[in-house]
Amino acid sequence: MVSLLNRFLPGTPCPLGASWDGRGVNFALFSSGAEKVELCLFSEDRREIQRIPVVENTDEVWHIYLPGLLPGQQYGFRVHGPYEPSRGLRFNANKVLLDPYAREIGAHLRWDDAVFGYTVGHSNQDLSFDSRDDAPFAPLARVTHTAFPWGDDRPPQIPWHKTIIYEAHVKGLTKLHPKIPPELRGTYLGFADDEMIRYFLELGITAVELLPVHYHIDERRLIDQKLSNYWGYNTLGFFAPDFRYALPDCGLTHAEQFQAMVRALHLHGIEVILDVVYNHTAEGNHLGPTLSFRGIDNLSYYRVSPEDPRHYVDFTGTGNTLNMRHPRVLQLIMDSLRYWVTEMHVDGFRFDLASSLAREFFEVDRLSAFFDLIHQDPVLSRVKLIAEPWDLGPGGYQVGNFPVGWAEWNGKYRDCVRRFWKGEGGLVSELATRLAGSSDLYAASGKRPYASINFITCHDGFTLNDLVSYERKHNEANGEENRDGTDANWSWNCGVEGPTEDPAILALRTKQKLNFWLTLLASQGVPMIRAGDELCQSQKGNNNAYCQDNELSWIDWEPTKEKLFFIQLVQKLIWLRRKEPVFQRRHFFQGREIRGSGVRDVVWLGPSGKPMDESEWSAPAVKFLGVRLSGDLTGVVDEFGNPVEGSSMLLLLNASEAPVPFVLPKRRNGLHWELVLDTDKPALSPKPMDPGKEYTLMGHSAALFRGERPAEPLPPGEFLEPISSE
CATH class of the missing domain: 2.60.40.1180 (Golgi alpha-mannosidase II)
Incomplete structure (x- = not known):
């Protein structure tokens, strides 16, 4: 239990967040509309043990310094101000708010009606006001230190044209691995276990692209259905490694476990790329909970409708969109990215729904402030930058339109190759362009073939095995009556929907999978492999397994003849690609x-x-x-x-x-x-x-x-x- 503190100093407005300097902790929180801010300290059992007024305000940043406070302390904020949703103002000091710059999560969200700023079930919905204290349920931050012994760690800095990406989920890759110690399965440390690193090296990949590892929350409706947000595209903490993948009570913080994983992968020449979600937060639409940004400064952090500030502009399909026009939001994203490079040593980022990051007003803008900041930044301009070049707003499909210096997930490559091997005619001209690096998309703007991230499958959609086994999605397990997930799969079941014992169909499916593997690894550009495809993983036709944190999504490592056959052939093709310069061209064919x-x-x-x-x-x-x-x-x-x-x-x-x-x-x-x-x-x-x-x-x-x-x-x-x- 922490003793009550009775000595406070003004502190400084930067850096934002909680910073321990060896003698105490400085806290700094941006809020332009707050009338009063309180720092709340909590015990390990979530009891609020002290509430301290933050009286210093410099350039809209509230700050205070607590001498003698140590790492490990759990904390949150209460922010006072008007609650007027019709004007976009949603302050409610009864709600404990997570620090947007939290480096570690001390207490996870517990779903309860009290975490909403309004009275759930009220006839006026979010126009009502909830006065309950949500401290027993709110997510809390924990003060940390950043002294990790990196030693002589160096980024592998593999050239783009020699890169082979392996997209994987930290938990799903190792959860069922029989040769990894049981306590490490599904964790950062398990991902970097000697057994996994040996597998990566033998397979021949050069980079792992991790599905989101920022702290995220599981939507309440999923919890009610006994599901969870397995993929993690529901971020709440842009600096905090997700605690779900950390080993508890091992003497290392969550960040240190992540750092140990990166150091081990770097030691063997493998880069680490993070899939990051800066386009929205987990607070959802106007009926969502008040957990952090909404209660700190709703109008600054989110894009609200100009006609009705009660509602949000939603380019992401999640209920809200971060306000990329606000300098403090841009600072938050840039600070987060630099933190993951400088403190966590990651080698690059894949930006989810990246088109939304470029919307300064309404249209997608290639000259937006976000790109300007990235390109001039001495740290971020040197790492790998990958865009998912679309969002759900008008004009959001922007494949080929991101600036020089960016690579893109090439959805046109995926669709063309799938349609060709499905048996559609009239595609050979486009197919030739895709095989040669998609010069039609990238050459005119001065890019190279490696601007194209080529993929057949990824986490979102059918596995490769299901791509040749199902023509329709089968997402009933998601609890949405099979309405979720795309219908545009360009798949072919080879004659029978789902599992079969027909030897002719099984042989055809094997050929089709090999056709996709050979096409992908013989194409110009950067190949991306979905983890598990080389092991013939099936999700039983589910093409949107985002909520399936179970055996449906976890990779089954039990050896079979089919798995060994495919691993050996995929390994052969990857190493052939790495050996032969003709597959690694830095220039387009003439x-x-x-x-x-x-x-x-x-x-x-x-x-x-x-x-x-x-x-x-x-x-x-x-x-x-x-x-x-x-x-x-x-x-x-x-x-x-x-x-x-x-x-x-x-x-x-x-x-x-x-x-x-x-x-x-x-x-x-x-x-x-x-x-x-x-x-x-x-x-x-x-x-x-x-x-x-x-x-x-x-x-x-x-x-x-x-x-x-x-x-x-x-x-x-x-x-x-x-x-x-x-």
């Missing part, structure tokens, strides 16, 4: 002849082994495509200016039902092609194939050939294009 060689950097081929003609490009019934990638004469140089040479590659795709005989194109010096993988016959060992001969590619199949390398290296520079300036 499609032109390389000087003096008679070879083009890329050639799109028809079954004749010759370049596709106009009739083949435009024919709606064409469902096949070949592409020859020149590996030894690319004109590509490494970071030291040396020519990068590798094997030429030949990729053949056939999404039609009928076999297609492809003539293998001729090669210089009479060199052969080597079959690396045929998805119809994946067990075949690599073997040489004669150029000019026919190779029959079966229906719903893909094949990859590697060009035999000459015995003697080519004369240096003889066939290279002039080096273009960066």
Whole structure:
């Protein structure tokens, strides 16, 4: 129990939040509309033991310094002011509010009607006022320190064009792993267990992209249904690692456990990218609870309707949108991002619904203050930045429109590849563009192929196994009568909806999964793998498992022949991609002849082994495509200016039902092609194939050939294009 404090100093308005300096703690809270602020200290059993008026106010920041206060202290704020929802004012000092800059959560939210600023069930809804004290139920912050022994930790700084991303959930990846100690499963420390790191290294990925780890709350309706917000896209604390993934009573704070995970991954050359949600908060719409921002300064933190400030502008589908036009909101986001880079050592961010961050007024603005702040920041401008380039507002689909320096989840890549392998015709022209890095989206603005984050599946939607097993979503377990989740899946069940024992359908599904894997890892851009797809994970057709914190979402590690088969093939393809420079181009293909060689950097081929003609490009019934990638004469140089040479590659795709005989194109010096993988016959060992001969590619199949390398290296520079300036 903490002794009552009776000596207070004015403190300073910065930094915001609670800062321990070894002698005491400075508290600073921004609120432009507050009339009075009180700092509340709590015991470990949630009893409010002291309420201290914060009297100093500098530039709309309320601040106080408490000498002798130590890390570990739980606290919250009460903010006084007018409660007039019709004017957008929602102050209610009966509610204990979480510090927006909380570094750690000491007490989690307990759902109760008292956490709402209005009287739940009242006929006037949020226009009513609730006077109950919610201290026993409110989330509380905890004072922390930041002295983590990083040692010689260094960011791996893997170049974009060599990056392979593995999207994973901290808990779901390890919860069922039999070789990880039971107490560590589902935690930060379990994620960095030696067993997991060995798996990452053998698989060949270079970065993990973690689903949200900021402190979030579970919506009340989910709790009532005995569900939870498993994915975590319901943030309340932008600085606090979620306590759910921390090991209790282990002597390390939540932050220290997260930091230990990052340090272990860095030690083995693996980057850590965070999926972050700065577009909205967990307080929801006008009928949501008063937990933090709403009660501190509703008009500053949220975008309210100009016509009716009682209601919020909602570009996110969650009930509210953070007010990116306010400098203190921008500061909050920038401070949070810098904290995760400088204190937690993460290597980049994927921004959820990033279009909403660029809405200064109503339209999405590429020149918004948010982008300006990121680009000029000496810390954030150097890490990996990934946009989910859409939101739910008008004009929110912005694939290809984010500024230079940003990569994007390429939804057009996902949809095109899915539709092609589903068997739709007339897509080969767009497919060629997607395979080559989507130059139509990125080249004109000065971006490179690695601006495109290519993916077939992600956390949101079908797993890869379900993509080839279901044509309709099956989300009944979510309790929303199957209304949630998208209907635009571009999936194909191969003849039967869901599980089957039909060997022909199972064989076709295996081929389809291999087709997707080969297409993804042979495409220009940055491949992103959904964790569990290499293990044939199924969610039983649920394409919106955001609330399923159970075996439906957790990855099953029990070994089967099918899992071992897929892991070995995926591993083979990943390491082939990492080895061959032709898959890691930093520049877009030009499609032109390389000087003096008679070879083009890329050639799109028809079954004749010759370049596709106009009739083949435009024919709606064409469902096949070949592409020859020149590996030894690319004109590509490494970071030291040396020519990068590798094997030429030949990729053949056939999404039609009928076999297609492809003539293998001729090669210089009479060199052969080597079959690396045929998805119809994946067990075949690599073997040489004669150029000019026919190779029959079966229906719903893909094949990859590697060009035999000459015995003697080519004369240096003889066939290279002039080096273009960066």
